[in-house]
Amino acid sequence: MTLFDRVFSGNDAVFGLTEGAIDGAIAQYGEDKAVKFPETAYSIPCYYAVTGTKVNNLKELKEALGVVKTLMTRENRLNDAFMSGVATALCAEFIEVLKYIDGAAPYAEPCYGHLSDAIIRELGVPLVTGDIPGVAVILGSAPTAEEGVALVKSYQAQGILVTLVGGIIDQCAQLGYKTGANVRVIPLGKDVTAVIHVVSVAIRAALIFGNVTPGDAGSLMKYTMERVPAFVNAFGPLDDVIVACGAGAIALGFPVITNETENIFRVPKSLIVQEDVSKFNATSLEARDIKIKITNIDIPVAFASAFEGEIIRRGDMQVEFDGSRVDCCELVQSKEMSEIEDHRIELIGPDIDEFEVGSKHSIAYVVEVAGKSMQPDFEPVFERKFHSYINCIEGVMHTGQRDMIRVRISKDAFAAGFRAKHIGEVLYAQVKNEFEAVVDKCQVKIYTNPEDCTKVRHETAIPAFDKRDERLSTMTDESVPVYYSCIMCQAFSPSHVCVVTPERLGLCGAVSWLDAKATNELDPNGPCQVITKEKIIDERIGEYEDVNEAVRKFSQGALDDVSLYSIMEKPMTSCGCFECICGIEPFSNGVCIANREYAGLTPLGMTFPELASMTGGGVQTPGFMGHGKHFIASKKFMKAEGGIERIVWMPKDLKDQVAERVNETAKDLYGIDNFCDMIADETVTTDPEELVAWLTEKGHPALTMDPMM
Amino acid sequence: MPFNCKPQKFSASIKAVDLGTGDKKVTLGGESVFPFYSFDGSEGNGAKVGVEISDMGLDHEPEAVKAYYAGCETMADIAKKAEAMEGADFVCLRLEGGDPNGADKSIEELVAVAKEVADAITAPLVVEGCKNVEKDGQLLPKVAEALQGKNVLLLSAKEEDYKAIGAAAGLAYDQKVGAESAVDINLAKQLNVVITQLGVKPESVVMNVGTAAVGYGYDYVISTMDRIKAAALSQDDKMLQMPIITPIASETWAVKESMATEEDAPEWGNLDARGVSMEVQTAAASLVSGSDAVILKHPQSVATIAKMIKELI
Amino acid sequence: MALTGIQIFKMTPKKNCKECGSPTCMAFSMKVAQGAVDISACPYMSEDALAQLSEATAPPMKTIKVGAGESEYSLGGETVLYRHEKTFVSKTRYASSVCTCMDDAAVDARLASVSNVDYERIGERMYTEMINVAYKAGDAAEKYVELVKKAAATGRCLILSCKDVEVAKAALEVCKDSKPVLNGADASNYEAMSAAATAAGVVLGVCGADINELYDTTAALEKLGNKNLILDVTADTIKATFANAVMVRRAALKDTDRTFGYPSIVNVAKLAKDDKAMQEALAATFTMKYGSIVIVEEMDYAMALPLYGLRQNLFTDPQKPMKVAPGIYPLNGADENSICLTTVDFALTYFLVSGELERSGVPVNLVISDAGGLSVLTAWAAGKLSSTSVSNFFLENVEDKIKSRKLIIPGKVAVLKGDIEAKLPGWEVIVAPLEAVQLVKFLKDMQANGQL
Known part of the structure; x- marks a missing residue:
């Protein structure tokens, strides 16, 4: 028997039953007898939503059954199975509605049967907000009552709404487990057809919360698929009727997880066999992409930003991990989903209570994450937050990063019960919460044996850091598919838009291309948006049609076009937070750069604040441009005008900061050694004539280059 | 050469959002010009004025406000008197007693007050929470549920609680959602985007883009509203075309100029006059910047601003 | 169409004579482009250039x-x-x-x-x-x-x-x-x-x-x-x-x-x-x-x-926030024994914080140090609000005037607590809540708990 056969046979069986039931009802009451569910404005909700037709009496119900019959096509294509599943569900709804004839109350404690619109509106809000992260439909009897109740309890603890159909209801009653809408465990009914009452919830949610028009079955299924995080746990043995109902669930986007192994067919992400009932929860959540919010971090001390600046002095310290003396490191690694068991915190090595008071030790903690949208590029973004996370723990101090960390734990925190695994709890909770958009699963390994730490540091962490640095330094504008906009400072500078590229970070110096990318992924509506770079206008100055369009949009029309690599033609605008300003120095045919910290005059005859007042505010000022310090050594720095060879002057402090990288770039681009020695500074002169004389003496290349103007 | 007047015509317009039901229903927005630029085109439905009342009754109100409501004993009395105020288009009930750091009234108690007020008046109702996002996230959905059919505006859904309030007010109970952001065009837009992504119709959203009393960082308010209206009209930015509602009274009556007693600041003169001045001028400035509705509380302020709007459209 | 500084510069004599009052012709040109200086300030402009520039650089409104x-x-x-x-x-x-x-x-x-x-x-x-x-x-x-x-x-x-x-x-x-x-x-x-x-x-x-x-x-x-x-x-x-x-x-x-x-x-x-x-x-x-x-x-x-x-x-410059003068602002009748609370000199922050403090009714010395007119987090990020800036201000301007040795710092820079304590011996540094609106309850609680 194929899966198709089972679905079709189950569907036929239910259809036959329904037909019989309707005919019987007509015989008993006459065809004008009204049929309706109590307390709903949506007639027979599932049928109404799928067809757009309201059913009022038995005659119309009989006609509706005819419509249902048309769904029951018997080709062996997936769609036939799905539609037969839907038909089965609708039949179930008809059977259920017959139970309510004459205002009968067919369900008694603890079962609910049909749920009113009011309950749906009430449940719908937390569903939309994610406060109810999912809806579990548990069907049939668990292998034992204990296992069944444990499953219900596990969902309940996660805030998931649980609905029960069939034997599981008695299993809960048997163990005295409390059920009811107020505890979000709702027994629907013992007949399998009662499952329609939860389907009805999903369907009415689509009508109420999704503005889906009744009859628009496509939008309806799209809504339930995308917005109603329901799934089915069906306990074996499964008869054909249940299999047919399951096909209906899958059609709505709800995966079915079962422990049935006989005569079942696995469909990835839709029909999943999980023999171990204790893993139903994890399997279901993964299949339906449900993420559980962590509301409190399970540690014995407080966690708040107020503790971020706390300093733990030597005398107050229980134990210290010191990366400057022994091998320590902190690391984020992305893994495959199957490699990670969510919320597993593993301590490998002795715990804090095994250390002497005031002693120094090694520690290495590795946070392993997995997620469908996770990218290795986010690893350093998470990692940079560890400092703040760990510092927010009361009685724990953290400094440094990567393999140069130091962590101190206070005596008070230790006395309160703080142990190594709690660091893991904090990292787990914070990473999961803050990076929810990309992290589906997370586990933490904490090593405290010196040998393990040495191994992790040298064999895993350092190679990972090196690889990242390598990627950063070799990434070019050409090597990436898109750029990012950044409008974080529009509050101060309304029309300014930064276009962030790998070789040109934001002019504040704080937003690299990777940061912008991560910001975008984590907050898709936030300040950093993707800018495509497909329609090049002028390669020399780095002008793109798509970049111009983006700039126009994000500046609300204030700017029409920008170039990425020119200071003279359509230069990028500046907000007010630039680290440096570069301005044309006409007499030497070069540019001077001043940094924010520099207080004196430049050979341009202007100070940094004067330059800033002319350059800022999101206005294009040809010849002048704000930028980050890091950009000075970029090969794209005013590439259109000849690049860094044009730099004739910068303050000594700044020069010292960037010299190494600038020299390297000059060597690469022009074959000039020690280029910085040719760049003047305030100790040489701030007078334009003297500058030219000095540059001539040094043989500065700018003097003989094409005129900039 | 005669003067060549070049009107600024926009094909875009601010969305029209209805509040309330029946004869006294009001429509916010609808304009396709900058505020009061009637010489350029349609001003839509004209700006509206709301009267603020509080679940905390009258004890903490300025003397002149107390005097206006003299004889009112219940919230229903106060609400009726508020809607009868000269120039009032709608009533705004602030449930400030819900603040967990203040009176910390229960949600049931506050919902009952909202119901009492809503049942007492025929003018449209705006219900403002207590500003505590956690409490508002629970309170306002309950208010939305209790006032089904009244077409009320719930203030406010913020970044932190927009899901609960947006889903309840905008989806479950068919009310209007107030989207509150902190004086920044991009934050305002982002909030509108996420609220509409929930499924709330853009026509069900009114923005509170943040405000201040004049003199208190009001420069940001001006520029935020100037820029929002410009983006909405000239750039046809659909996510900024929601009308703007600005609660004025709650800001202006809390600054020194409106609170310092005559003993404390003898040279400043009459306290009531100062309060009215602060309220009237802040309201006028907000309307000129782009508010489609302002919420005031002093009868003189309400009358003056309503009259000014009438004169300008 | 307004001229850019570069376009104007091209028409200057490029002598850097400084007679216009600017140190270089470039600086002068940039100022003219901004409308800050009139083109006629340069004595060496050619008639042609002057005529061309006067028209183009004349402000639209006198x-x-x-x-x-x-x-x-x-x-x-x-x-x-x-x-x-x-x-x-x-x-x-x-x-x-x-x-x-x-x-x-x-x-x-x-x-x-x-x-x-x-x-x-x-x-x-x-x-x-x-x-x-x-x-x-x-x-x-x-x-x-x-x-x-x-x-x-x-x-x-x-x-x-x-x-x-x-x-x-x-x-x-x-x-x-x-x-x-x-x-x-x-x-x-x-x-x-x-x-x-x-x-x-x-x-x-x-x-x-x-x-x-x-x-x-x-x-x-x-x-x-x-x-x-x-x-x-x-x-x-x-x-x-x-x-x-x-x-x-x-x-x-x-x-x-x-x-x-x-x-x-x-x-x-x-x-x-x-x-x-x-x-x-x-x-x-x-x-x-x-x-x-x-x-x-x-x-x-x-x-x-x-x-x-x-x-x-x-009429403020949208890029230059308003600043209040650094100093000690006693609120609610604070005296030398009253607790200190510090924040930045950004006028908006000052007004917000002082407003809440006044509402609390608790006597507080509000201490404002120079933070470049930036908000708390911006000033902190820019290095204008640091443990050094705060401690120096207290050592130089506060310690001799105030006897209380309790200092409340903004919640957003809780990270400074330890450093400030290290640099201000004898002071107890207390971290305030994250938002100014929470100050009233915070101070009242402190008062009720006898922490003031």
Whole structure:
């Protein structure tokens, strides 16, 4: 028997039953007898939503059954199975509605049967907000009552709404487990057809919360698929009727997880066999992409930003991990989903209570994450937050990063019960919460044996850091598919838009291309948006049609076009937070750069604040441009005008900061050694004539280059 | 050469959002010009004025406000008197007693007050929470549920609680959602985007883009509203075309100029006059910047601003 | 199309002679491009270059000076319609009114009131800068002259609102040295009025029955060679006045119609006579929408406090936040034994925090140190608010004045706690909540727990 056969046979069986039931009802009451569910404005909700037709009496119900019959096509294509599943569900709804004839109350404690619109509106809000992260439909009897109740309890603890159909209801009653809408465990009914009452919830949610028009079955299924995080746990043995109902669930986007192994067919992400009932929860959540919010971090001390600046002095310290003396490191690694068991915190090595008071030790903690949208590029973004996370723990101090960390734990925190695994709890909770958009699963390994730490540091962490640095330094504008906009400072500078590229970070110096990318992924509506770079206008100055369009949009029309690599033609605008300003120095045919910290005059005859007042505010000022310090050594720095060879002057402090990288770039681009020695500074002169004389003496290349103007 | 007047015509317009039901229903927005630029085109439905009342009754109100409501004993009395105020288009009930750091009234108690007020008046109702996002996230959905059919505006859904309030007010109970952001065009837009992504119709959203009393960082308010209206009209930015509602009274009556007693600041003169001045001028400035509705509380302020709007459209 | 600094630079002699006052030709060119310096400041520009540049760099709206000495004010000179585009340069000036139609007692009282409002707000003096002296047609010229004399005695800059040329001339005789505005030209009298204003060397105010007549009269005056003008945009109705004010400014700046490139006068006293609340609403409205001078009947504190606050906000540089002076601000009767709380000197933060502190009723010394006028997190990120900046300020300015050794720091820079404690021995550093609104409860709790 194929899966198709089972679905079709189950569907036929239910259809036959329904037909019989309707005919019987007509015989008993006459065809004008009204049929309706109590307390709903949506007639027979599932049928109404799928067809757009309201059913009022038995005659119309009989006609509706005819419509249902048309769904029951018997080709062996997936769609036939799905539609037969839907038909089965609708039949179930008809059977259920017959139970309510004459205002009968067919369900008694603890079962609910049909749920009113009011309950749906009430449940719908937390569903939309994610406060109810999912809806579990548990069907049939668990292998034992204990296992069944444990499953219900596990969902309940996660805030998931649980609905029960069939034997599981008695299993809960048997163990005295409390059920009811107020505890979000709702027994629907013992007949399998009662499952329609939860389907009805999903369907009415689509009508109420999704503005889906009744009859628009496509939008309806799209809504339930995308917005109603329901799934089915069906306990074996499964008869054909249940299999047919399951096909209906899958059609709505709800995966079915079962422990049935006989005569079942696995469909990835839709029909999943999980023999171990204790893993139903994890399997279901993964299949339906449900993420559980962590509301409190399970540690014995407080966690708040107020503790971020706390300093733990030597005398107050229980134990210290010191990366400057022994091998320590902190690391984020992305893994495959199957490699990670969510919320597993593993301590490998002795715990804090095994250390002497005031002693120094090694520690290495590795946070392993997995997620469908996770990218290795986010690893350093998470990692940079560890400092703040760990510092927010009361009685724990953290400094440094990567393999140069130091962590101190206070005596008070230790006395309160703080142990190594709690660091893991904090990292787990914070990473999961803050990076929810990309992290589906997370586990933490904490090593405290010196040998393990040495191994992790040298064999895993350092190679990972090196690889990242390598990627950063070799990434070019050409090597990436898109750029990012950044409008974080529009509050101060309304029309300014930064276009962030790998070789040109934001002019504040704080937003690299990777940061912008991560910001975008984590907050898709936030300040950093993707800018495509497909329609090049002028390669020399780095002008793109798509970049111009983006700039126009994000500046609300204030700017029409920008170039990425020119200071003279359509230069990028500046907000007010630039680290440096570069301005044309006409007499030497070069540019001077001043940094924010520099207080004196430049050979341009202007100070940094004067330059800033002319350059800022999101206005294009040809010849002048704000930028980050890091950009000075970029090969794209005013590439259109000849690049860094044009730099004739910068303050000594700044020069010292960037010299190494600038020299390297000059060597690469022009074959000039020690280029910085040719760049003047305030100790040489701030007078334009003297500058030219000095540059001539040094043989500065700018003097003989094409005129900039 | 005669003067060549070049009107600024926009094909875009601010969305029209209805509040309330029946004869006294009001429509916010609808304009396709900058505020009061009637010489350029349609001003839509004209700006509206709301009267603020509080679940905390009258004890903490300025003397002149107390005097206006003299004889009112219940919230229903106060609400009726508020809607009868000269120039009032709608009533705004602030449930400030819900603040967990203040009176910390229960949600049931506050919902009952909202119901009492809503049942007492025929003018449209705006219900403002207590500003505590956690409490508002629970309170306002309950208010939305209790006032089904009244077409009320719930203030406010913020970044932190927009899901609960947006889903309840905008989806479950068919009310209007107030989207509150902190004086920044991009934050305002982002909030509108996420609220509409929930499924709330853009026509069900009114923005509170943040405000201040004049003199208190009001420069940001001006520029935020100037820029929002410009983006909405000239750039046809659909996510900024929601009308703007600005609660004025709650800001202006809390600054020194409106609170310092005559003993404390003898040279400043009459306290009531100062309060009215602060309220009237802040309201006028907000309307000129782009508010489609302002919420005031002093009868003189309400009358003056309503009259000014009438004169300008 | 405005010229860029580079385009201007190309036309300079490139001598770096410094005679213009700028150290280099480049610096000079950038200033000219910004409109900060006039091109004529360079003595070596060629005739050609000068002609070309004067036209291109001429501001779309003239800067007109009125008044003399300490009461001299620049009006106009704006380049943008919205403050976020670029800073508004010439703030709105306010005038109180007197009129020949008022009796002596009323006039004396009104003039006496002019000096009542005079205070400082964040480094700016706030007072009634001008007096509008109105002449009611048919009254005796002597009466007007006497009134003008009285008004002039206050030392305020005057606006002579008078459409009778002879009366105006008589009035000018007694006050022309103080450079009043002669606000009296219209379509019927502009030639004579212009002659009178020019003879006296004062700015002429122009009005028209509608915007077209205003335009034509202004154009005619320009043709006569008088470009020392102010446009009185006040019409019969509020609506028409608003339309005039906006259309005039918009034509000048957006459509570069230079005929309307002058400052404006709005007389809200006339638009809302005897309705003080409406005058306030309109004064705020026309401060926002392009009144260079706004005339009210009488300025009192109630009107001034919000109005001057609004003006101060409106005319700030959007990129340079307002700052309050560093120092110790005792609140709620704080003395040397009261706890200290510190935050940054960004005016908005100061107002928010001081407002909440005042609401708490708890005596607190609010200590403001120089943080570059930035908000807490921005200042911290920029290194302007650091453990060193705070501790230095306390060591130098606070320790000798305050005995309390408890300091509350902003919740957003909790990270500074340890460092500040290390650098300020003897002080207990307490971290405040993240938001200012939580301060009231925080302080009250501290008070209740005896922590103060």
